[in-house]
Amino acid sequence: MIGLAFIRTALFAxxxxxxxxxNAVIPMAALRSSRDGKLPVLYLLHGLGGDHTEWTRQASVERYAEDKGIALILPRADRSYYMDMKQGAAYYTYLSEELPAIAKSLFPISDRREDTFIAGLSMGGYGAFKLALRQPERFAAAASLSGSLDIVHRLSEPEVFRNREEERMFGSVVEVQGSDDDLLALAGKVAAAGNQPQLYQCCGTEDFLYxxxxxxxxxxxxxxxxxxxxxxxGGHEWSYWDRNIQKVFDWLPVDKNR
Structure with missing residues (x-):
């Protein structure tokens, strides 16, 4: 019998x-055996066409979390690219500041850097790396599955701006390039500072983001x-992500003696 608490939370941000x-997944057996009543936590981010339910609907992440004794926090970020959007809501600020405070107040999760991880697919892979590279003092590890990691290259493709959605998120390519929304620029800053989180990156060779x-x-x-x-x-598909999120769970630097 799987000892899990699955908690749905609606709130005003x-x-x-x-x-x-x-949504939150809390492995109860791991919680009962925890020395301090807190669990390591993986913030798990969805893709552009998904929402906070897709990881639990399309993959077996509840079972993987139970096996590893890791709590999951699955936030809803709509079609935001985890941005403080040029025309829209401040999703990056919400994910980086308000969400962690809410999650720690509601769920039995650790606030130690060494217990805090983040991962995502596609748009969520971009979001996971951006949050971890902009806040290396908060995240011990981050994983991107088929992430949109070279966002300047992606935004430079002629068809991307066809419905102006990306323009409402990012503004122009010129505004993004070299900014803290450009992961290539962030990579250089974090490498120079010498305080990087552990990073895991994977992508299928048939994926359009390869x-x-x-x-x-x-x-x-x-x-x-x-x-x-x-x-x-592999392509941009759930059979690939379900298989590879298992590798992420195995890779996460979880302290087994906590």
Whole structure:
């Protein structure tokens, strides 16, 4: 019998100025055996077309979390790219400031850096790396699965701005390039500072974001940012993500003696 608490939370987010949702998965057996009544936590981010329910609907992350004794926090970020949007809500500020405070007040999760991890797929892979690289003092590890990591390259593709959605999020390519929303620029800053979180990156070789993933990896190697990288055949699809999120759970630097 799996000892899990699955908690659905609806709340008003002051930063977003609207109602939003958070799902949480709490492994109860691990909680009962925890010395301090707190669990290591993985913030798990959804993709552009998904929401806070997709990881639990499409993959077996509840079982993987139970096996590893890790709490999951699954926030809703809509179609935001985890940005403080040029025309829209301040999702980055919400995810980086308000959400952690809410999660720690509601759920039995640790606030230690060494117990705090973040991962995501596609848009969420971009969000996970951005949050971890902009706040390396908060996250011990971050993982991107098929992430949109070279966002400048992605925004430069002619078809991307066809419905102006990305323009409402990011503004222009010129505004993004070299900013803290540009992961390649962030990689150089974090590598130079010497306080990087552990990073895991994977992408399927048939994925339309594969070239951007290779661009990020090449740049990370150039600037001295350490990345554990994995690739295999696969597209932008749940069969790939469910298989590879298991590798992420195995890779996470969880303190087994906590």
């Amino acid at each position: 002051e930063t977003l100025e609207m109602s939003t949702d958070i 070239e951007g993933n290779r661009n990020f990896l090449k740049h990370a190697e150039k600037v001295g940012l350490r990345v554990t990288y994995d690739e295999e055949p």
